[in-house]
Amino acid sequence: MPDNLTTPTPAAEMVNATINGIKVQAPKGANIIEAGERVGVFVPHYCYHKKLAISGICRMCLVEVGGPMRGPDDKPVLNPDGTPKIAMAPRLSIGCNTPVTEGMVIVTNSPAVKQAQNAVMEFFLINHPLDCPICDQAGECKLQEYSVEFGKDASRFREEKVHKPKQVDLGPRVMLDDERCILCSRCIRFMRDVAKDDCLGFVNRGSHTTLACWPGKKLAGNYSLNTVDLCPVGALTDKDFRFKMRVWFLKETKSICTSCATGCNTVIWSRENVVYRQTPRENDAVNQCWMCDAGRHNYKHINAASRLKKALVSGKEMGYADALKQLGPKLKAALADRASVAFVGSGRATNEELYLFSILAKGGVSDCVPRTWDGDNFLVNADRNPNGAGAKIFGVAAQPMGSKLTVIADGIKAGRIKTLIVHQEDVNRRGIGADLLAKLSLLVVVDFRPTETTKAAHFVLPGVTYAEKRGTFTNANGRVQRVWPAVSLGGEERSDWEIFRDLLRETGQPDRFGDIAALFADMAANVKPFAGLSLEKIGGGGVQISVT
């Protein structure tokens, strides 16, 4: 995913070095691990993480390092053929904390390095329990991976292993197994430096060193689960995902978190149309490598048993096509008098859905439901609508968002508004109560779950969640980012944009939105901020647009 990598600023000064005989140019100050990555030389590491401070305590990244030799006169010593003579350092150096310098020679595959890696692995495994069968990390465990690649095939350790606390309740969402901890301190550094919630540390000494929370503290912050991602082994595990499913069964689908307007990039892990977990996906323009716990765990509604899988006509289940056939003429008749129709769109809808919705709502009164609470100064945005920006661009939301909801309520009360079209919102809880909804002659709701509003609706068309459709969201900073379908319920439900496309067709609009690409192209042609964009251009990393 090249769009996810930070491109170094061209101004950065570059130094030349050689790794395993391959010439490499790296920005000044980059360490050997980063330099190696540029030319495809992998240096194994545990404690190093590019977003964390370097601590250099795991010793997995040992490499041989050398440099141009200098004579007593401080002049470079030359070989007979005129090239500078290289002097290798007598001891191995750790790759993570050794910056690359001009003319440096690095060897990562010499017998000495291999022996060192082998020895380090053996030390890691001395006290490591044989827990893989019950360890959630198995399958994505760096200890397993390096053990296969760099370790020994059998253990020489015959003594009793050191026993440490197991099943330690570290916080509301995180479980710790101290025996599995390899003491890399990534979790400590993350909580201290990134989450600014210094709560973890090591206690005891030597083989008995143990990770623990400071007295009176818990690993409880809204970013605690990032330590689970960071932990290279199965010491820290997510209580929610614990023992649910093996990672090797899970399909990874790129997505974004739709719990707030930041739109952290994520991966949805699913198996056979069930979502098991979400993890952050690196994007330096949005969320770096992190996401908040609330957003991460906000996926349970996707596979909720109560999901709508059929269309409802006056409360009766019906096939989607049949419901559409019944709804079409009624909606067309109602839309003839635009003044009597109101629309409640959703700040949780994709840009494409909002675009279609805006076409449908042209001439009627429309608004969205605002969701503004406290943000933090890190990732969580005060606006919990993932696409409030889009709702504004397409004019579906009033200025300010939510201000027209009372107008709609009054209109219904006065009998001026007879038709209401609602997308994904429970307006019943937003000032348009059941008594008002009962007064409507036509209430159409597109939603994926039953609410009080769908109960009152004449027509409910079953939509889907963000994990089941294609589309784009615009985050608070005006970054357009894509989602992909990870699961499918297999019922009569449709992507919401398909529903709106069908509604537009039924009400006599020209049918020009065949598929999502055509729809996006149409949107790019008609809505200025999206001009020149296409789904391919947005890709996995998103594209910045200007929202004024």
Add this chain to the structure above:
Amino acid sequence: MDPILIHLIKIVGVVGVLLFICAYIVLAERRICAFIQDRLGPNRVGIPLWIRKDGSAIQIGARWALGQPIIDALKAIFKEDFVPGHVNKFYFWLGPMLVMAPALMVWAAIPFGSTLCGVPMIIADVNVGILLVFALASLGVYGIVLGGWASNSKYPFLGGIRGSAQLISYELCLGLSVIPLFMQVGSLRLTEVVRWQTEHLWLVCYPWNWLPAIIYVASSFAETNRAPFDLPEAEQELAGGYNTEYSSMKFAMFFLAEYANMITASALMVVLFLGGWHLPFVPVSGGIAVGVAHICIFLAKVCALALVFIWVRWTVPRVRYDQLMGLGWKVFLPLALAGVLITGLAIVAGWSPS
């Protein structure tokens, strides 16, 4: 009674008994071959008397699988009657019928008892009895050739060709081997042959008839396509032979015809060599009881011979095709001619009573 009615009763009776014996001779074959191979063979299905609510059944003869022919027949009837697309439909249908019909028709001229209530126990006592029998029996080859040819597939075709060649060759030996008998009896009428044997000894008792008897038995193995001469349907070589493409009832017709032919051959053997319905110490004529006894004696002899047929099949391996042809033309034909000569000499010498 109306003679037509009497004939109808006899026909129905003969066909019924024949098919019944066919069905059970199949079972006997399966049991006997199993026993010869130290197995048990079918031993589950009895004749159901009552099906209980839970689906189990009260049945008799389950140990001896007396119900096996019934379910075999049901299976054959209810299996899909598949006709491959590439066959010549008309002849494909005709084949099994042509095989089955002669096997049944032959019985018209076979005396299966003396008299019952004054009615002769033969359907058509024609004066060229044996010729009629051979003429009808050799019609069966048309069925095999047609079946093999109409299947439009190489193995059935080869099977059909083999069948026709084999049948025609051995027809000759068969015919020659029985000539000595008629030289002695002086009539082609089969009732006459039996009557002769009741007055003298059974024909097999005269040493000069032994050679014809052996040739007759061997040739009838070949005529009925049974091991060791079952080349038209050699599974290993021809994937089943002329009936490969047949299924369901059509296959069952071929299958039954083979057994019907076997019984017919046994019956002829009994009539020609083994005294027909005659048994020493049983009166040659008498009331109903004697008439019934004669029928039973005849059937018992036929069944005993059929069992020998089975016994031989599970003992002797199949011969090679060239061996079969060589045996027929180079050994049996001269020997049969020699048999005619020897018998002629015996008659001239006055050894044969007549």
Add this chain to the structure above:
Amino acid sequence: MKIERKPLTLWERLYLPAIISGMMLTFSHLFRKKVTLRYPEEKPEMPPGYRGQPVLVKDDEGRVKCVACQLCEFVCPPRAIRIKPMAYPENAKYKKVEKTPEEFEIDMIRCIFCGYCEEVCPERAIFLRGPYSVTGLSRKDMVFNKEKLLELGGTLPDPIKKWRKK
């Protein structure tokens, strides 16, 4: 190699004596003891180590040995195995083992009896053992659940007491 065939003597070429002696032999077999096993009334005795259908075993303490690691589910070529893992409930006797299958199903119609599950199992919990008669009247019957698999498997003592030291 060329094998010389002895020319047949006249007696041999007559065939009839050979046929008759053969028939005597087959006749004698009619009365021999039969080898047929009258399954299902009579069941064959399976030798120890017989590789029948996959089953789950318990250790000598009666603990379900499977820890729901799902490796067998992963390795099973026809995907016959379905496992739903769960954590041992609080104050369960084997809480220290942490993980156990909540449901463990093998679809015996899918299973091809390859034995990969037995080979891959790190806990020696699944074995291809004695039971060989896999029958059922419906597809659902053929999906054996955890209870059935444990019942078929019984206990299999194991000298390695991995979890005792935990």
